[in-house]
Amino acid sequence: MRNNPRVAVARFGKYLALGGLLAGIAASLYLLITPKTYQATTDLKIEIRFQRTDLLSTNAVYTPRDPEAVPRELRLIRSETILNPVMENLHLAQRWGERYKQGAVLTTNETRLLFHQKTTINLLPDSAIIRIRVTSEDPEETATIANEISRVYRDYRANERKVTTEAKIETLRKQWEAHSQTLIEAQDLAKKLRYQILMAQSTNPVTVIDPEGLVRLQQKRIELETDYVKKQNLLQFLKSLDHDKLRQVFPTMTTNEMVSKMMDQVSAAEAELTFAKTNSGPASSEAKHAADTLAELNKRADAIIDTALEQKVLELASTKAELDKTIDLLKRARSSNNKITIEDPAYNKAVADVQKLQLERDQLKSKLDREQVSAVLPPISSEVLAPAHPPSEPISPNRPAAIKTIWGGLAITVCGLFLIILGKGLKPETGSSIR
Incomplete structure (x- = not known):
């Protein structure tokens, strides 16, 4: 009985079927229990032009581009100058208060902390592209916040340039x-x-x-x-x-x-x-x-x-x-x-x-x-290279990975059951009768 292949195959089939079943159950629970989280992204390309020392001089030369120009724009987008209007325009203190604080309006610090938890603004390596990424359980909200950050930044720069230039031109x-x-x-x-x-x-x-x-x-x-x-x-x-x-x-x-x-x-x-x-x-x-x-x-x-x-x-x-x-x-x-x-x-x-x-x-x-x-x-x-759109699939839970795990566990369970049936169908060793 110690070297009986029926017992070994059946035992291995049981372990295999149990493992596959547990994997499928775990993946199913992951899908059911894990809150859905969505993510939207928009990319801003910052263009820095060569500036001439004197735009109206025939002997003018071009000055080199400022290497700190793009990082300076990144700091501006991350600053309260841009983010505070975004939070006010979208009424995030009221909206998130209804969602997370039983209807009570969030304080400015609470809103800002939650905003920074949901939002990441980074410069892509070796480029002049600033990526704005927003994560939330509301898919519409992710795209709305990302696009609003982009809009407020561009409007701020345009208005700033317009006011400054118009004032100088009018004075001159x-x-x-x-x-x-x-x-x-x-x-x-x-x-x-x-x-x-x-x-x-x-x-x-x-x-x-x-x-x-x-x-x-x-x-x-x-x-x-x-x-x-x-x-x-x-x-x-x-x-x-x-x-x-x-x-x-x-x-x-x-x-x-x-x-x-x-x-x-x-x-x-x-x-x-x-x-x-x-x-x-x-x-x-x-x-x-x-x-x-x-x-x-x-x-x-x-x-x-x-x-x-x-x-x-x-x-x-x-x-x-x-x-x-x-x-x-x-x-x-x-x-x-x-x-x-x-x-x-x-x-x-x-x-x-x-x-x-x-x-x-x-x-x-x-x-x-x-x-x-x-x-x-x-x-x-x-x-704006690519405006944000409401995502159709959440990033968490990872639905494709979970479904693959469920189907994989089901397949393993079927293989285990097949081995159990196969083990019961094998004949015992007849070495004693040969002797």
């Missing part, structure tokens, strides 16, 4: 308008003084012009005539071109600083679009964003070029007026020999004030343009 615009008005007044004063001096000189028969002064005046007339013809031909040529050709030839044919600076921005935007298409694909969000930025800059370039053309019309008219005035002065100098040079302290001071105000106004315009470009091209932006 008011300063520029005030300087422009002061400049107009200063120019009017200089013109008035000049007119008074010239009138006084033209009616003074004692004052005569010296030969060198007459030669300088004649040279000025020749220079003005040459300048007028040159400006007239250039203006006619530029007016014959469309905007696409103007953007190409205008910076090479004129010395307009604003146009040159704007075309430098357009070139930088075109390079960024090419880079985005090459590295992310023509249909990527990066390429679309770069294309939108390029289109906006082209519109601004066209507007600036139109303004520059209008300015050239005014410059041509101013040159013509100056030429006519010089010719008139030459005629009167020859006929009356009146002195036409101006050496008046008040007039010289007025001219110096005009030059100073023009420089200050141009500097303010450059600052204003920089802020407007910064509003179009923010240094940090974010994109």
